[in-house]
Amino acid sequence: MKVILQETMDGVGHLGDLLDVRDGFARNFLLPRKKAVLANSRSIKAFEHVKRVAAEKAKKEKLEIEVHAKNVSAVTLTIEAQVGKDDKMFGSVTSKDLAEALAVQGFTIDRRKIQLAQPIKELGTITVPIKMPREVTATVTVRVVKKQEPEAAAEA
Incomplete structure (x- = not known):
């Protein structure tokens, strides 16, 4: 049959x-x-x-x-990190931090979809892939910079 x-x-x-x-x-x-x-x-x-x-x-x-991925890929995130002597970072930048920064930009991305192999522990520029549905991948450029101290608080 x-x-x-x-x-x-x-x-x-x-x-x-x-x-x-x-x-x-x-x-x-x-x-x-x-x-x-x-x-x-x-x-x-x-x-x-x-x-x-x-x-x-x-x-x-x-x-x-794919259109959504192209819009996400156009974003450059700038994350300020607190640093100590010799520009050594306190803590690290995780996928949760990246998801929150993307949310501020207007993109809701689940932090588990951000494919960050290990937390970012250095200053600099890094490209991070984000896995989207239907085998589409977007890449976001993340700039980790030194947090600027307020000058008025330093003088007081």
Whole structure:
């Protein structure tokens, strides 16, 4: 009996596969549990249509994500860090700090999507990748600079 799988099943096939299975397996397991539908010309055409619509929707969604990634990549973050003798930083800049700085710029990015291998512990400029949905990656330039002390407080 020919069936079209409605979901991916280990050892059987993937979503949308057209399979030739035994009649008992189809009647007793696949069809009652709605894991497959009978493969006639009508169901094949309907499934192809659904697949085409989903592909177009995914393509449009990926374009929107790429535009968003381009906007995020255009941003340069400047983070002021407190430094001591010999420009040695107190603490470090983490992905949480980067997410907060991006939020100030108007971009809501989950800190777990910021792919910072280890916290930034030095002054300078670093490019940090940000993982977006649909295998899209944006890169943000982060400048870590010395925090300027208020001159009025230093003189008083």
